[in-house]
Amino acid sequence: MDIRIRLGRNVRALREARGWSQEDYADRAGIHRTYVSDIERGRRNPTVTVVEKLAAPLGVTAGALLN
Amino acid sequence: MDIRIRLGRNVRALREARGWSQEDYADRAGIHRTYVSDIERGRRNPTVTVVEKLAAPLGVTAGALLN
C-alpha cells in the first residue's frame, strides 16, 4: 500500500483519538490547515521534517507514522 | 537531533553492514548515487516516497529509517 495513504490514515486516526479538529492539530504541529487535510487524504508527499512536525503533538515518533 | 541526520546515519550503517557501495545501493534502490551520498550526510530533506525507496533494498520499514 502507498506510504502516503498509510501516513494519512495514521495521522487521522491519532488526531481523531485526541478529539482535535484538523485546524487544532495543524496549529499544534505548526503546519497549514489545508496541508493537513491533503496529507490525511494521501494527496501529498511530505518531507521527513514535516513528518516529524506531524508526530510531535501526537506524542509518537516520526517513524511510527509511516508504518 | 535532526531527523535528516538520523536518517542519514541509519541508511549508511545499514548499507555498510551489507557491504554495498553507495553506487550498488543506489542501483538497488532506484535512486541516483549522488543523491544517496547527500542523504547519508544529512544534506537533503527527502519525501516519504524516497524514504520508502531507501528502505526496500535494506529489508527494513520506512519508519525504521527515521528512528
Add this chain to the structure above:
DNA sequence: TTGTGACTCTAAGTCCGTT
C-alpha cells in the same frame, strides 16, 4: 569509491477562497 557545486524541472508547502 565518495563528496560537491551547479543546474533544470517538478512538487512541497502556504494562503486565499468556496462548497
Add this chain to the structure above:
DNA sequence: GAACGGACTTAGAGTCACA
C-alpha cells in the same frame, strides 16, 4: 468542521562533470 480549488513562492527530485 472538512473537502476542494487556484495561484503563488520555495525547496526537493533528479542529474552531471569534476574533484
